[in-house]
Amino acid sequence: MILEVATVVEHRHFVASKAESFHILKLRSPEIAVQAMPGQFVMLRVNELFDPLLRRPFSIFHTEKDCLYLFYKVVGKGTSLMSQWSQGREVSLLGPLGNGFGLPSKDVPWLVAGGAGIAPLFFLHHYLKHHGYRPKILWGLRYRISQELIDFLSKYLDNIVIYTEDGSLGYQGLVTEGVEKLYQITKPSKIYACGPIPMLKSVYDWLKNKDIPMEVSLEAQMACGIGACLGCIIKGKEGYKKVCCEGPVFDAREIKWDEI
Amino acid sequence: MGRDINLTVKLGGLELKNPVMVASGTFGYGEEYSWLVDLNQLGAVVVKGLSLKPKLGNLPPRLVETPCGLINAIGLENIGVKRFVEEKLPFLKQFDTKVIVNIFGYSVGEYAQLAEFLSSASIDALEINISCPNIKESGRLFGTDPKMAQEVTKAVCQHTHLPVFVKLTPMVTDITGIVEAVMEAGADGVSLINTIPAMAVNIYTRRPRLGNVTGGMSGPCLKPIALKLIWDIVQKMRVPIIGIGGITNYEDALEFLIVGARAVQIGTANFVNPKTSIEIIEGIQQYLKKQGLKDINEVIGTLRI
Ligand SMILES: Cc1cc2nc3c(=O)[nH]c(=O)nc-3n(C[C@H](O)[C@H](O)[C@H](O)COP(=O)(O)OP(=O)(O)OC[C@H]3O[C@@H](n4cnc5c(N)ncnc54)[C@H](O)[C@@H]3O)c2cc1C
Ligand SMILES: Cc1cc2nc3c(=O)[nH]c(=O)nc-3n(C[C@H](O)[C@H](O)[C@H](O)COP(=O)(O)O)c2cc1C
Ligand code: FES
Numbered sequence: 001m002i003l004e005v006a007t008v009v010e011h012r013h014f015v016a017s018k019a020e021s022f023h024i025l026k027l028r029s030p031e032i033a034v035q036a037m038p039g040q041f042v043m044l045r046v047n048e049l050f051d052p053l054l055r056r057p058f059s060i061f062h063t064e065k066d067c068l069y070l071f072y073k074v075v076g077k078g079t080s081l082m083s084q085w086s087q088g089r090e091v092s093l094l095g096p097l098g099n100g101f102g103l104p105s106k107d108v109p110w111l112v113a114g115g116a117g118i119a120p121l122f123f124l125h126h127y128l129k130h131h132g133y134r135p136k137i138l139w140g141l142r143y144r145i146s147q148e149l150i151d152f153l154s155k156y157l158d159n160i161v162i163y164t165e166d167g168s169l170g171y172q173g174l175v176t177e178g179v180e181k182l183y184q185i186t187k188p189s190k191i192y193a194c195g196p197i198p199m200l201k202s203v204y205d206w207l208k209n210k211d212i213p214m215e216v217s218l219e220a221q222m223a224c225g226i227g228a229c230l231g232c233i234i235k236g237k238e239g240y241k242k243v244c245c246e247g248p249v250f251d252a253r254e255i256k257w258d259e260i
Numbered sequence: 261m262g263r264d265i266n267l268t269v270k271l272g273g274l275e276l277k278n279p280v281m282v283a284s285g286t287f288g289y290g291e292e293y294s295w296l297v298d299l300n301q302l303g304a305v306v307v308k309g310l311s312l313k314p315k316l317g318n319l320p321p322r323l324v325e326t327p328c329g330l331i332n333a334i335g336l337e338n339i340g341v342k343r344f345v346e347e348k349l350p351f352l353k354q355f356d357t358k359v360i361v362n363i364f365g366y367s368v369g370e371y372a373q374l375a376e377f378l379s380s381a382s383i384d385a386l387e388i389n390i391s392c393p394n395i396k397e398s399g400r401l402f403g404t405d406p407k408m409a410q411e412v413t414k415a416v417c418q419h420t421h422l423p424v425f426v427k428l429t430p431m432v433t434d435i436t437g438i439v440e441a442v443m444e445a446g447a448d449g450v451s452l453i454n455t456i457p458a459m460a461v462n463i464y465t466r467r468p469r470l471g472n473v474t475g476g477m478s479g480p481c482l483k484p485i486a487l488k489l490i491w492d493i494v495q496k497m498r499v500p501i502i503g504i505g506g507i508t509n510y511e512d513a514l515e516f517l518i519v520g521a522r523a524v525q526i527g528t529a530n531f532v533n534p535k536t537s538i539e540i541i542e543g544i545q546q547y548l549k550k551q552g553l554k555d556i557n558e559v560i561g562t563l564r565i
Contacts (some may be wrong), residue, residue, distance in 0.1 A: 001295045003534060039374035045532065050480045050508060054531060094296075094534070133335050144284040223330060223531040226295075230308075231323040231335045240316065240337075260320075 001097065001226060008089040009067055009084065014149035018168075022116065022149060023072050023083055030066035034094045039123035039217055042068070042095030043225040046078045055094060056082075057222050057244075059120035059194075062156075071119040084162055097225050098248045101215055103131065104190035111137040112179055113202055114195020120217050120248075121194055125157060138182070139200065140175025143215040144168035162198060176202045193252075197260060204252050208235045214252035218243055236258045265548050266555040267541070269303075269522045271500035272448025273423035274385045276303035276523060280513065280541050283504055283527035284309050284362035286336065286478075286490060289348040290355075293381045296534040301541060304358035306525060307344070308425075309389050311363070312370055312377075314340035319471030326477070328506075331458045333475030336364060341374055345381045358384040362427070368415045375419040386422050388412060391429030391454035402428040406441035417446035423501060426450040435489050436496045437539060440534065449500030450493070451525065453486045479528040482506040487519055494520035494561060508536060510543025511526075513528050517544075520561040 006029035015021040031259055032042060043055035061071035074080050092106060101124050109128060111121040125217070128135045139161045144164055153160070162170030163178045171178060176199060179191075193203050194217040207214055220232040220243040227245035234240045234243050235256040281304040286294055290305045296491050299305060317337025324331045339347070341363070352359050359489035365371040375386060390412055391403035402408045409426065417424050426442040428435065430453040439450050439563060455476025460469040468474075486505030503521030507513050508529040514523050529536040548556065 003296055050532065052323050052325065053328060053330060053479055053528070092533070192262070199525060221321050221325075223323055223332070223528075224286075224288075224292070225531075226292050227530060228292040229286065229323075230334045231332060233317070233320050233322065233337075235320070240320075 002035070002095065004029050004095075006032070006091045006093045008085050008087050008091065009089065010150050010247070012152070013144045014152070016146035018134070019144050019146045021074065022145065023060070023074070024152070025070045025085070026067055027070070027091060027093070028067050029093055032093055033063045033068040033151070036060045036062060036063050036068060036096040037100040038127045039100035039120050040096040040098045041120075041248060042070070042093045043097060043222070044070075044082075046081050047093040052078045052081075054087050054223055055225060057097075057219075059217065061119045061122050062097065062126065063123070067163075073116040079163050092160050094225060096218065097244060097248070101192060101217075103128075104133065104213070106189045107133050108186070108188060109113065109133060109135050109192060110179070110182070110188040110189045111135055112175060112191060112193040112195070113137065113142060114175060116201040117193075117195030117217070121192060123151075124192060132152070132182065135170045136182070136188070137161070138175050139162065139176045140178070140195065141165070141169065149195065167232070172200075174207065175199065175245060176203055180206060190214065193217075200252075201257050204257055207251070215249050216252045216255070218250060218255075219246045219248065220244075261291060266557070267544065269560070271423070271425070271502065271522050274358070274448060277519065278303040278541050278544075279485060279501070279523035280537050280544075281306055281360065281523060281525045282530060282537055283558065284523035284558050285402055286387070286527040286530045289344065290352045292532065293534055294351075297538060299352070299355040299357050299427040301538055302357045303523060304360050304384065305352060306360040306387055307348070307352075308338050309336050309362045310338050310341045310344050310374070311336065311365060312341060312373060313420040314338065314343065321469060321471055322475075322534075324469045324475070326460065327481070329458075329477050329479040329481040330531075331460060331470065331477050332455070332473040333472035334468040335472060341377055345378070346557065347481065349381060349383070350477050353382060356448050360385045360387050360425070362387045362389050364389040368411050371412050372419045375416040379420040380421055383422065384418065385448070386420060387425045387427050387451055388416055389427045389454070391427050401429065401431075403438065404432050406437045409438050410441040410445045413442040413445035425449050425451050427454055430456055430485055430489055435492050439493050439497065439499060441498055449502060449522075451502035451504055452489060453482065453505045456482065456485070471513075479508070480506040480508055483512060483515070487515060490516065490521055491497050491563075494509055507540070508532070508548060510540045513540045514547060515543060517560050518539075518563050519554070520563065522560055
């Protein structure tokens with residue numbers, strides 16, 4: 001766990017009309033970048049003022065030498081301030097935090113993402129390939145993303161299937177439908193998922209009676225990010241779990257899905 | 261740096277090497293932050309509130325952010341005093357800092373039992389939480405009724421040799437009445453303020469944004485309120501006061517000291533910048549140097565009206 005002043009190296013904005021907007025922030029953060037594992041996250045301080053007050057959690061999207069990348073969506077005050085950052089800006093980061101994903105016992109794992117939930121799975125995809133796996137990645141979006149983002153991602157990702165709710169890119173429908181369809185052709189060795197709770201629930205419902213391991217990366221409102229405030233709990237089958245330090249990656253079978 | 265500057269403060273029977281502590285519930289049991297903060301530098305560590313039995317805490321969500329504030333409804337989740345002494349205290353004892361244990365009970369008898377149990381542990385002081393918005397006896401908060409507050413304090417003091425500080429809620433019409441009552445019961449001092457009851461609503465689901473519906477507000481928005489309450493006390497009596505509420509830097513801490521607090525606790529700011537407490541200690545030293553002062557006690561309670 002390191003508290004580090006990172007520097008913005010590059011900030012790319014994938015914004016287009018009638019497309020879902022995402023931003024990729026590249027930060028030089030030498031100590032955190034070399035330690036980071038897929039599924040881990042950082043707590044980022046938005047500014048040196050106290051509004052917004054708390055640090056914001058972001059999954060590590062990618063690492064490259066002494067840099068790490070974050071992939072985010074603007075949803076509120078903190079992320080909209082972040083989206084204005086330019087090169088050279090200094091940012092306080094706390095990380096790498098959390099447990100990270102476990103390796104699958106065999107090929108072929110599937111990575112199922114919803115929206116910004118692609119962030120930790122992108123890193124995992126890269127890592128799995130590096131370890132000789134051939135992961136498939138299924139990504140659900142509300143509507144299309146900009147061509148620039150498609151180009152950027154396809155430099156790194158092969159085997160990606162995109163689903164959009166309005167059919168404006170890839171297949172039309174929910175990513176969970178994609179999972180079911182693909183299952184008719186081939187079987188996964190393990191499923192990794194990150195995205196909105198309804199999506200995770202429906203993947204889990206589909207999978208729970210099958211003999212397939214599943215790991216999910218969950219979110220919760222966080223204050224400390226390191227297990228001190230007890231603010232980020234989620235209901236597990238064996239009691240409350242702290243998302244920041246006992247997660248954010250959990251065995252899907254340990255979660256009480258009907259109570260979250 | 262600062263060898264010639266005295267930061268030692270005395271609060272009743274407790275002496276601290278400097279007036280900066282970390283507040284209960286914002287620093288876990290100390291270990292969580294020990295990777296980032298040199299605990300040896302702190303005046304004291306106040307651990308998460310402990311009860312006789314382990315407590316599960318409230319349903320999620322437990323946190324909501326507001327402008328310059330944080331509402332929490334943790335619900336006093338803790339591992340219980342027994343496990344604390346066995347599993348957490350040995351770690352803390354490795355450091356050259358005072359250990360203050362924050363306790364809460366559901367009855368006067370429970371407070372007494374906690375005090376007795378902890379008196380045989382190697383800790384330095386007790387802080388009794390009579391102010392948490394989440395606990396009640398017969399519908400009343402211990403902390404808003406001088407008689408109840410006095411009873412709890414007396415029970416604790418009778419069962420311990422340790423210095424006792426009573427942590428107060430701001431939700432009273434006359435804070436001095438409570439302070440008088442607990443000092444008379446044998447407390448070494450008071451710490452204030454605890455969080456302020458608060459809530460938030462999601463307008464789309466029309467549901468409360470906290471699992472517990474309501475919670476307690478902390479953070480920078482508290483500071484002016486805390487200062488005023490301490491000022492109310494200082495004007496009326498001389499008692500050891502630990503100032504708490506929205507402190508984020510050494511300037512904030514000095515405001516409390518100047519008004520009359522003899523020490524301060526850092527809470528929510530730990531989450532934002534884990535090194536806040538250390539930076540405050542350094543900042544106070546620099547301030548004293550620049551002001552040509554050699555002793556922090558030359559600053560405490562020196563508000564010029
Ligand atoms: C472990 C972890 C990893 C994350 N990784 C990423 C990531 O890689 N990319 C990304 O875009 N986002 C990620 N998030 C979510 C991200 O932290 C929030 O979107 C961000 O904190 C919102 O800040 P804000 O100030 O813009 O929004 P706020 O102004 O705080 O809130 C605006 C709206 O967003 C909602 N919101 C706030 N925080 C969260 C949250 N944690 N989860 C869901 N909704 C939230 C609020 O309820 C509110 O409706 C992650 C969250 C966690 C816990
Ligand atoms: C997440 C959280 C948990 C807390 N838990 C406790 C507790 O267990 N016992 C207690 O006496 N105070 C508790 N407090 C109150 C703080 O110790 C402190 O009084 C309050 O937060 C005001 O200080 P601040 O503005 O610096 O945070 C808690 C505060 C927060 C934010
Ligand atoms: S965010 Fe504080 S315990 Fe998880």
